[in-house]
Amino acid sequence: MSTNKILFDRVSKTFPVRASRRSQAGAVTALDRVTLGVRDGEFLVVVGPSGCGKSTLLDLLGGLSKPSGGQVLVDGEAVVGPGLDRGIVFQQYALLPWRTAAGNVAFGLEAKGVPRAERADLVAYHLELVGLSGFADRHPHELSGGMKQRVAIARSLAYDPDILLMDEPFAALDAQTRDSLQDELVRIWQATGKTIVFITHGIDEAVHLGQRVAVMTSRPGRIKQVIDIDLGDRAVEDVRSTDAFRHHRHQIWTLLRDEVRAAQSAERPAAPAPAPGRSRRWARYGTSTVGRTAGTGPDGGRIPAVPGADADRAAPAVARHEEARVG
Amino acid sequence: MVDIAERPRLAATAAATAATDAAPRLPRRLLGLGGRVLHRTAALLTLALVWETAPRLGLVDRVFLPPLSEVLLGWTALLRSGQLAEHVGASLTRSLTGLGLAVLTAIPLGLLIGWYRPLAELLSPLLEVFRNTAALALLPVFVLILGLGETSKIALVLYACSWPILLNTIAGVKGVDPLLIRSARSMGLNHLRLFQKVILPAAVPTIFTGVRLAGAYSILVLVAAEMVGAKAGLGYLINYAQYNFAIPDMYAGIITISAIGLVVNQLLVAVERRFSTWRVDVSAS
Secondary structure: OOOEEEEEEEEEEEEEEOOOOOOOOEEEEEEEEEEEEEEOOOEEEEEOOOOOOHHHHHHHHHOOOOOOEEEEEEOOEEOOOOOOOEEEEOOOOOOOOOOOHHHHHHHHHHHHOOOHHHHHHHHHHHHHHOOOHHHOOOOHHHOOHHHHHHHHHHHHHHOOOOEEEEEOOOOOOOHHHHHHHHHHHHHHHHHHOOEEEEEEOOHHHHHHHOOEEEEEOOOOEOEEEEEEOOOOOOOOOOHHHOHHHHHHHHHHHHHHHHHHHHHHHHHOOOOOOOOHHHHHHHHHHHHHHHHHHOOOOOOOOOOOOOHHHHHHHHHHHHHHHHHHHHO | OHHHHHHHHHHHHHHHHHHHHHHHHOOHHHHHHHHHHHHHHHHHHHHHHHHHHHHHOOOOOOOOOOOHHHHHHHHHHHHHHOHHHHHHHHHHHHHHHHHHHHHHHHHHHHHHHHHOHHHHHHHHHHHHHHHOOOHHHHHHHHHHHHOOOHHHHHHHHHHHHHHHHHHHHHHHHHOOOHHHHHHHHHOOOOHHHHHHHHHHHHHHHHHHHHHHHHHHHHHHHHHHHHOOOOOOOHHHHHHHHHHOOOHHHHHHHHHHHHHHHHHHHHHHHHHHHHHOHHHHHHHHO
16 A cells, blocks of 8 residues: 555545436446555556546546545545645647736646746756747647647646646647657656646557557446556657557457447437437447547548457457558 | 618619710729719718708708708808717717716626526526516616716716626627637646636637627717707707707717718727738638
8 A cells, every 4th residue: 555656445436416317316437446556756647438436436536526435545645635746738738818828837837836946946846847948839729739838848847746647738730740759758757757647539649659558438437457568668769669669559459459448338229220310329439539549530421330340350450551561 | 660661672673774874984993993982872872962952942841851962061150169079078988988887897807797507596586587678667766866967978878888898708608619718728737827828819809799789879878868858969969950940050960970980980990900910811711
């Protein structure tokens, strides 16, 4: 226990649901007795099907909501609210649009109460760290999505939290930007030694970034399995095409496949046969995770009639694309 | 009511005819800039032209609608005699005082209502009732309670200006992106700091839209208020001139009010733009 920087100790979270025409008032269990430890300085990725409670997990850790059962411990102490020892990076950047890049980075420092004189140096240092030194005076609307997320990362790093919580931070970015930011994040993590908890629904991203990957079940969210990622020498030019990478990706993909199916049948319990809408949902999931793995860009033409059949076909297709790219 | 509905249609047809007439006559190289300037002023110029010629041609009774040139002569006479400055000064003092007081009271009140839900729930039925009561309908009440002097007029302007400012301030506070609030909360900001550093700056553009609307209202209701028991002011000038059959003076007063309304609005638009560059740019991109 003492080796854990963060510990989710049988954490449950339920949300009340208002009564509607179709269902009675009740509660949805988002998280069900989740137990998960994160070591100091570790890069842990949480991956799971959509709606499995990944973000709820992060909210609880950030102190933005309270667990319905169990407790979240940081350094052995229960989390009772937000704090500057944990920094959150959101998918939608959450930059203040009326402040410049430098002003946004300074925002966290103001919250921390850093004296004005020390702020300028810290801001400059952290903008430099994320490679945005020349953009200090730009407003968010003058920056690209990737730059905005760099500013958001710099803001969270500037007030020097022990733990960085990242909620699908690269999901809204294009593939090239995402790849380069992933590399940079690994570099920043190695340089700063922060403990990082990274939420994603991308298998590729999980394998690339994580030292360990926690795979969650569909609702109610539980930890299905925690996988140690060993990619060997990360300095390989194209780490994504190594055997180890492919092995881990397939491992997680297999674990997730059943959960995605479960999530879908939970969403549409009454549907007797795979409806068109349902298979389209599946295809979307396929392109966003498995399809993207192949690195072939949009793969929208492949909308299967039977979801299961697609799942079985997708794996060899991925392998084919991968081979083509490597060779 | 009829003339309000009629006006845009008249202006539109006037602009259209002016544009088609002018186009072949102008050399091509002037079409670029000149065309645009003409396009923008064509409707106004047409109005001036019609105003000047219609009475002269006997289309309307020139006693009731003197040609524009006579009105402008009357206007310069008023300006020379110093009467115009006196009336404008009286009107502007009242409307700016009322507007200023409205800004000082309605913005803090709106911030409170927007921020504290219980207060909003308590006050919103009351606000709905007053908001939908025409300010001018309350003029007799103000006169009864506050007398015929300056107080009742300023109070009426204050009342009329408060609503757009109040409602926009509430909307501005409520419309702040929840993600920004979450993000700031995650950094452990307390309520006061959150308000000061996130809610208030985010609401400023919306608040200024309210102030701009209030600027227009302040002149609209003031003129009406000045027509009842005032001894100076543009509303009084118009009313008094009509009463004494000094028709060009009456129109001079009306033109002055339009001009002031335009200037005030343009000033407030400029201020609004300054305070909300980030929002304007976001919506443009």
